[in-house]
Amino acid sequence: MIAHLPLFHRIAGQPVIVLGTGDIAEARRRLVERAGGEVIGDAAQGIDRGARLAFVAHADEADARADTLRLRHAGILVNTADRPELCDFIVPAILDRAPVLLAIGTGGASAGLAKALRLRLEALLPSSLGRLAEVLAGARAALRARWPDAGDRRRALDAALGQGGALDPLDPASAGRLDGWLAGGPDGTRDAMVEIVLASTDPEDLTLRQARLLGSADCIAHEPRVPAAILDRARADAARVPIAPGETPPLRAGLVIVLRS
Structure with missing residues (x-):
């Protein structure tokens, strides 16, 4: 059983509450801004604006608990820094190959372990991975035309995206091979x-x-x-x-x- 349900929240243009001072609070503000969210530093204002997410980064235990409970009672999901027992969600280590994002979490057990895993994966995943995702998104109509059946289409993509396949995600040249694969690649549809x-x-x-x-x-x-x-x-x-x-x-x-x- 997994302890958390991994989700990606779209917060661009949306208010997000960030409370607290210090390095952790500043890191949370940068994270929200990086995802296009609007940082709100006042709990009451954030509640009035309809914020759905909040980060609490108080050093004082009593302040952290008080703000967490207040925000939670307002129906807002809260992450409280360094206090996993108060968190409705956790902040993973993020590997950015936009639009591909990998989020690595340890359930609050060890941020250091999540970071170490991210650094290992950084060395494995080429910067071209995002470009591959973009060309695949742009080829949806062509994929449906080549393989009208959804099962056939998925199996063809599974074969192409597999290790050594025409569109192997770890091969930096994969994005440039999409048109050729669509024109004559194996169909991968055999039962x-x-x-x-x-x-x-x-x-x-x-x-x-x-x-x-x-x-x-x-x-x-x-x-x-x-x-x-x-x-x-x-x-x-x-x-x-x-x-x-x-x-x-x-x-x-x-x-x-x-x-x-």
Whole structure:
């Protein structure tokens, strides 16, 4: 079970309350401004303006609790610096490849760990990643024309965006290959059934290929002893079909993964 539901809030042009002084408060103000929000430094004014988010960064414990409760009673979601027990939401470490954003959170356990992970990922993800997202957005009509069926379209994109694929996100040249791929790339629409026999109930024991297949499958057929931790590695919208041990499910359209415990 995840402790927080990750969400991206659109705050451009919207009032956001930021209370407090010092480095943390200033960092929160910069974060709000970076996302296009309007910083409001007074709680009453922010409430009157209809603010939906607030950051509280008081050093004093009593002040922090008082302002947090006041804002929460007004229906505002609050982040209270250095006091995770008072937070309605957390501030993740952000890796910016706009319009691609990666948010790394630890549930308030360690901001240092989130930062370390962000720095590692910074070295892996090319600056061209945002450009790839932009050309994909601009090619929506062309993608629908090439693959009118949504399942065929998703499978084609999964293949192209996979490691070594024509549009591999870690390849800086991928954005420039989109037109050529659309004109003659593989369609990736073949129906298939792949059986995976689990080595253990630990999702960390999945091979890279198994994890990739789970993440792209249209349907997961699984025996009763397959744990939820494994099933959670599949796409959230993939169909799930319980099967008896040894049973072979009927082939469905798209990619079907059969998980054996």
